[in-house]
Amino acid sequence: MLAFAFLLIVIFGFILTTPTHAAPIDDQFQAWLQTDLWPEAKSKGISKKTFDAAFLGVKPNLKLPDLVMPGEKPTTPQKQHQAEFGPPADYFAEKIIRAVTSGGRSREGANARVLGLIEKRYGVPGEIVLAIWGRETGFGAAKMPYDAFEVLGTDAFMSTKKDFFRTEVLAALEIVERGLAPVNAMKSSWAGALGQPQFMPTSFLKHAVDFDGDGRPDIWNSTPDVLASIANYLVHYGWVRGRGWGTEVTVPANVSCSLEGPDQGKKISDWVAMGIRRVDGKAFAASELKAEGFLLMPAGRSGPAFVVTPNFYVIKQYNNSDLYGLFIGHAADRIAKGDTTFVGTWGAVGDLHRSDIAALQRALEAKGYDVGSADGLPGFKTRRSIGIWQAKNGKPATCFPDAGLVAQLK
Structure with missing residues (x-):
């Protein structure tokens, strides 16, 4: 009887300590x-x-990322789930970008008439549309x-x-x-x-178009519908007809990397007056000098720098990542002009866990800095907050998180 009573206690204790969400x-x-x-x-x-x-x-698929079991509180995941949040050098690996650029060029001729009509209607260059199509689903080859x-x-x-x-x-x-x-x-x-453009369902309902005239938008099987839907999406978010996405530049040491971001735009002529130059040695077009541009340094001082147009931030509406926007713009340039690489090189950065970056962001927030969100993702607000903190504390401004900086600020 004692043994039986003990067994009941063990079973009852097991029931009490087993998470209630596990079985049901x-x-x-x-x-x-x-x-x-x-x-x-x-x-x-x-x-x-x-x-x-x-x-x-x-x-329910419990293998999906960023889930919170019923009754539990959310935490910042330690690992990244998207390539855009990893080391920039990996994201721009030549074999990855060449697959998009070579595939885009091979499809440019086959779809020239459709791309021409799309550009006439929407004002979005065919190379941009092709780059997004290639990046999202390998021109429709990727299986969902x-x-x-x-x-x-x-x-x-x-x-x-x-x-x-x-x-x-x-x-x-x-x-x-x-x-x-x-x-x-x-x-x-x-x-x-x-589908092939990788639209969320709400985006499908808002932006998918019937461009082949068969009576319904088909982003699964119709190439004209796929390409036109991508262009329509970009136009909805403000694509400026006649402007590109941006260009790689050199940024002098006396120009702070903390000046980047879509809320710190200047006339491109002002950036030029500060000593910023195109890496190809060409002058900015006269029409561009009068227009607004933005400094982009996606790896801080540990990577290439760019002056981008509002169209860059339209591309980011497709995927809210600076690296994604840069990949699309760069791939589009290569589709149009041939394969060239960035002049600037990517440093050995970007391999921290999201949880480490989130801890750094919370530390900066506690000091009064605007990092956007302590989500573990080093966006432009986090990068420039790092640069400002570094300068105030007598350190070289790198504008990008690293292990030493995390240790200092945690």
Whole structure:
């Protein structure tokens, strides 16, 4: 009897100490679908037939990044999940960018008529559109391995950005409800992006266009629709017809790297007056000298520098990463003019964990600096805050986080 009583105590103790979410997470997800998501979907005109077909057999995918188990608090992940957040030199590896540029050139001729019509209508150069197409899905060759409703449903249920993904999963249901795509075509990336342009569902509904004239926008199979939808997306976010994205420059040592950012624009003539020059030795066009430009130093003093136009920040609307925007602009230049590399070289930076950078950001915030967000991602506000802190403390301004700086500020 004593042994039996002891066994009951052990079992009862195990039940009390086992996380409550471990076994019933699938049940919690199904309950959330029916009692939380379905009522809102119904109110937005989604039929029960569409809803049930979309989530038939769907369970939460616990391998997706940035999830928060029910009852737990979110934490900054230690590792990066996207290439844009790693070392810049890796992001611009020649084999990666050459695949986009060579593929873009080979498709430029085959799609010349369509690209010409797109540029005439939208004002976006074909090379930019091709570079995005190539970067996103390898010109449509990349396979989308995920069920969009599994990804979007999981993230709406338990990610760190539940509200964002709730909007997206409702938009995905609308796509199916309106007959724009069947449920079995709704395959996505791990982030829930759809089709060859990798549009989130809300972006599909806003920006996808029927350019081939068959009556519906098809970003899965129609090359004209894919290319025109990318251009339409960029125009929506303010693409300026007739301007490029930017150019590589040299920045004198007496010009602070903390001057970068889209909120610190100057006339390009003012940057020139400060000693900034194009690396190719050419002068800026007279029309450009009167226009606004922005300093971009995505690796601080440990990498190439650029003067970019507002169009660079339009490209970033596609993927909010300076490295992504730079990759697209650089790849477009290479598609148009041939393969050339940056003159400046990338230093050995960018290999810190997100959690380390987040700790550095919180330390800077505590000192009154605006880092944008303590999210572990070294955006321009973090970079220039580092540069300002370094200068104030008598250190060379590098404007990029490194292990020594993390140790000093943590």
